[in-house]
Amino acid sequence: MPATLAATADGSAAPLAFAGSLDAAATARLWPEAMRRMQGVRALTLDLAGLTGLDTAGAVLLLRLERMAGETAWRGLPTGPLQAVLDRTRQALAAPAPAEAPRLPPLALLGQTTVRRGQDMLGQVAFLGEAVVAGMGTLRRPWRLRLGEVLRHLDEAGLRAFGLTLLLGVLIGVILAFQSSIPMRRFGAEIFIPNLVGISLLRELGPLMAAVILAGRTGSAFAAELGTMVVNEEIDALRIMGIDPVAWLVLPRLLAAILVMPVLALLMDLAGLVGMAGVMASLGFPPVSVVNQLRRAIGLHDLLGGLFKAAVFGLSIGLVGCRAGLSAGRGPRAVGDAATMAVVGGIVSIVMLDGVFSILFFRLGW
Amino acid sequence: MAEAVLRVEDLAARFDGRTIFEHVSFEVRRGEVFVILGGSGSGKSTLLKHIIGLYPPAEGRVEILGEAMEGLSGEARNALLRRIGVMWQSGALFGSLTLAENVEVPLERHTDLPPEARALVARAKLGLVGLADAAGRLPAEISGGMAKRAGIARAMALDPPILFLDEPSAGLDPITSAGLDALIKQLARDLGTTFVVVTHELQSILAIGDRCIMLDKAARGMIAEGDPRRLREESDNPVVRAFFRREVLD
Numbered sequence: 019m020p021a022t023l024a025a026t027a028d029g030s031a032a033p034l035a036f037a038g039s040l041d042a043a044a045t046a047r048l049w050p051e052a053m054r055r056m057q058g059v060r061a062l063t064l065d066l067a068g069l070t071g072l073d074t075a076g077a078v079l080l081l082r083l084e085r086m087a088g089e090t091a092w093r094g095l096p097t098g099p100l101q102a103v104l105d106r107t108r109q110a111l112a113a114p115a116p117a118e119a120p121r122l123p124p125l126a127l128l129g130q131t132t133v134r135r136g137q138d139m140l141g142q143v144a145f146l147g148e149a150v151v152a153g154m155g156t157l158r159r160p161w162r163l164r165l166g167e168v169l170r171h172l173d174e175a176g177l178r179a180f181g182l183t184l185l186l187g188v189l190i191g192v193i194l195a196f197q198s199s200i201p202m203r204r205f206g207a208e209i210f211i212p213n214l215v216g217i218s219l220l221r222e223l224g225p226l227m228a229a230v231i232l233a234g235r236t237g238s239a240f241a242a243e244l245g246t247m248v249v250n251e252e253i254d255a256l257r258i259m260g261i262d263p264v265a266w267l268v269l270p271r272l273l274a275a276i277l278v279m280p281v282l283a284l285l286m287d288l289a290g291l292v293g294m295a296g297v298m299a300s301l302g303f304p305p306v307s308v309v310n311q312l313r314r315a316i317g318l319h320d321l322l323g324g325l326f327k328a329a330v331f332g333l334s335i336g337l338v339g340c341r342a343g344l345s346a347g348r349g350p351r352a353v354g355d356a357a358t359m360a361v362v363g364g365i366v367s368i369v370m371l372d373g374v375f376s377i378l379f380f381r382l383g384w
Numbered sequence: 385m386a387e388a389v390l391r392v393e394d395l396a397a398r399f400d401g402r403t404i405f406e407h408v409s410f411e412v413r414r415g416e417v418f419v420i421l422g423g424s425g426s427g428k429s430t431l432l433k434h435i436i437g438l439y440p441p442a443e444g445r446v447e448i449l450g451e452a453m454e455g456l457s458g459e460a461r462n463a464l465l466r467r468i469g470v471m472w473q474s475g476a477l478f479g480s481l482t483l484a485e486n487v488e489v490p491l492e493r494h495t496d497l498p499p500e501a502r503a504l505v506a507r508a509k510l511g512l513v514g515l516a517d518a519a520g521r522l523p524a525e526i527s528g529g530m531a532k533r534a535g536i537a538r539a540m541a542l543d544p545p546i547l548f549l550d551e552p553s554a555g556l557d558p559i560t561s562a563g564l565d566a567l568i569k570q571l572a573r574d575l576g577t578t579f580v581v582v583t584h585e586l587q588s589i590l591a592i593g594d595r596c597i598m599l600d601k602a603a604r605g606m607i608a609e610g611d612p613r614r615l616r617e618e619s620d621n622p623v624v625r626a627f628f629r630r631e632v633l634d
Contacts, residue, residue: 042505042542046496073543075497078504102574103543110511111504116520349479349524 022068023048023055034083037068040076052083062087067094077107145264145341149272152265164270171274175236176281183231183282187289190227194218194290195297208301212308213315215294219287220320221379226372228282229331232275233364237339240271241360244343245353253344263344272336279332280325287324323384327375331368338363386414389546389578390435395444397430404430405605406443410597414545417572417579417592419612422599423627428582429473431599432550435580436470437461449545466494469539469547473554475531477523483510483534484519490541509537513567529560536567546578547571553588565591586628590616598624 024035034055038044056062062083072080081104084090095101122130156163194215202208244267247253256263291312298308339360346356388411396406404427412418422428433439435446437453446453451464477486487506491497497505510519513533523531532552539547552568553561565588571577583589589596589612596615598608600623608615608624616628625631 042491042495042497045501046498049498049501074508074540075491075495075501075505075543078501078508082501082504099574099576106512106574107508110508110516113511113514113516115507116517118520347524349522351480351522352524 023051033063033065035065035068036080037070039071040069040079041071041073042075045073045075045079049079052079053086056083056086059087061089061091063091063093065093066096069094069096069100072096072100072103074103074107077104078111080104081108081111141345142337142341146337148264149268149337152262152269153272155265156269162265163273164266167270168273168277171236171271172278174239175232175274176278179231179235179278179282180285182235183228183285184289186227186231187224187286188293188296190223190286191215191219191290191293191295192297194223195294199297199301209303209307209311211298211301212291212294212311216291216312216316217320219290219294220316220324222324222372224287224290225279225283225324225328225331226368228279228286228328229335229368230365232279232282232332233335233339233361233368236275236278237335237342237360237364238357240336240339241343241346241356242353244340245346245356248344248346249348249350249353268336268340268344271340272333275332275336275339276329277332279328279335283325283328284321287321319384323375323379327372330371330375334367334371335364338367386416388412389414389449390418390580391445391447392435393445393447395431395434395446396442397427397434397439398442403604405599407605408444408597408599410606410609412546412578412580412595414578415572415576416594417568417581419589419593419596420580420582420599421584421589421593421596421612421627423584423601426599426601427604428584428599429550432548432580432582436468436548437465466490466542467544467546469542469544471532471535471539471547471549471552473550475523475528475535477531477534477538479523482520482522483515483526483537486523486534487538487541490538494542505541506537509540510534512540513537514563529556529564532556533564536564540571540577543575545576546580549579549581549583551583551585552581553583553585558587561585561588562591564588568592586630598627 022037024037034052036048040048064080064083066080096104195211198211198214199208202211202214244253247267253263253267256266295305295308299305342356342360342363346352390412392411393409395408397404398406408431410418420428420431430439434441435448435453437446440454448464449467451460453461453464456464477483478489481489484503484506487509488502491502491505495502507516507519510516513536515530515533515537518526518530518534523534526534536547536549536552539549549568552564556564568579568581569592572579579592581588581592593612595610596608596612597606598615599605600607602623607621608619612628615624619625619628
């Protein structure tokens with residue numbers, strides 16, 4: 019029988035009578051009414067004589083009503099399993115609730131966040147230091163470098179990203195050429211589109227877009243793989259065996275990222291130029307005039323400067339990804355957080371580095 | 385004699401033509417602590433997964449609370465699944481939710497209880513397994529034993545009449561393990577909850593088991609059924625004797 023709630027009229031103060039089976043479904047139905055009837059009640063009489071069933075949800079309702087009233091008289095208390103449910107729930111709810119951490123005021127929260135960010139950046143620098151030390155050790159004993167791992171990461175980060183890089187490169191070349199053709203046409207300067215696209219791609223967009231691809235594909239993969247190893251205690255196992263995780267796991271990934279980035283950037287540059295040449299052809303300029311313009315506009319230093327930047331971006335993405343993985347917490351959520359941190363941190367770091375390079379190249383007159 | 389809440393009839397499990405077990409038949413009665421025991425690789429956990437309907441049986445049938453699992457689909461199957469609770473070997477807690485939120489998941493999905501009631505039920509369930517003070521912690525922040533207890537609390541969230549526990553004491557220290565055994569016995573005695581426990585922990589089997597079946601890898605099926613204490617003393621089967629007496633088989 020479904021439970022019912024009735025206000026008995028036997029003269030006692032605020033009497034509530036439950037009958038039938040007070041299970042989760044009945045409790046959900048009766049909860050609002052019971053709470054409404056308890057408004058302003060100081061003394062309560064709970065009549066359970068008609069109760070035929072009770073589960074934890076029902077017991078929680080009865081005990082909540084008892085707590086709301088200053089004084090409660092129980093009538094027709096159930097026996098047997100029903101009483102056991104009530105007693106066990108009362109006992110369980112009597113256990114102290116966890117103490118909540120005090121909430122910090124906004125200013126303290128800002129300070130805490132700033133300190134954490136600062137510590138994080140210091141940690142990144144320290145991690146770079148660890149990687150350099152591990153790299154020096156490998157230079158002294160090069161046979162210790164796990165060449166197979168380097169090749170595996172070169173394949174995963176490089177070879178398998180070629181298709182995506184080519185596709186994005188062509189599209190960026192096409193977009194840049196079309197967008198720049200609109201204002202240039204007004205001045206009859208469409209012939210200079212290769213100059214603009216060439217310089218933009220080789221010096222800036224090629225390395226930057228390739229780095230974004232690497233951060234999204236490979237940085238996150240580094241973080242997820244190493245984060246899972248942390249969760250599975252594999253990193254602890256390495257440390258206990260006296261093996262430096264940075265030398266064992268991070269160095270091959272860093273090397274692969276540094277080596278693969280200039281190749282991806284070069285591919286991006288070439289694909290972008292092909293895309294731009296296609297647009298120029300559609301505008302009526304033959305390939306030879308595009309090549310001539312490019313030869314006049316860009317020099318080897320533009321290409322090499324871009325490739326050097328790309329290698330530094332690779333180092334940065336590798337460092338951020340590996341550190342995010344190795345500093346992951348425990349549990350599956352930690353792996354997801356590490357992957358997110360690797361992508362976000364990687365992209366932020368390459369944009370910041372690009373700014374530094376822009377200033378540096380400007381000062382050097384390159 | 386109490387009514388049967390679980391009936392397994394002539395059940396067989398096969399994967400890629402390989403037989404894990406066959407001709408497995410037994411009944412579990414209301415309020416009983418029934419143990420499925422056996423050595424590693426004997427198919428205990430596979431049998432459990434067949435019983436709760438995760439794997440379809442190659443042969444035979446399973447009846448839980450009077451309803452055959454294989455004939456059910458959609459809402460009818462979900463309605464039956466809501467009346468059973470399962471504690472997985474690792475706890476299988478959702479890593480992004482606190483322990484209290486983990487216990488609240490079935491309450492939120494399957495009842496219309498208001499948030500305050502859900503939170504109180506979750507607190508009560510966690511209090512029942514001694515984890516009231518850890519309600520706000522994430523699974524990654526607790527020990528393996530705590531995760532198992534939280535897994536039991538979540539399995540009990542809807543007060544199911546039958547609870548399946550997969551290796552509840554594996555990897556726990558003797559004190560925690562004994563505490564878990566005592567909790568299972570108390571819940572069975574006081575609330576009439578039926579427990580089907582998969583384990584190979586000898587002390588737990590003898591402490592909590594009212595009846596048991598034993599699976600054997602070589603026999604690909606059941607080799608014994610009955611009171612574990614009597615099996616320990618009276619069984620003529622060399623594998624059963626070796627299991628209970630921790631002897632090396634020839």
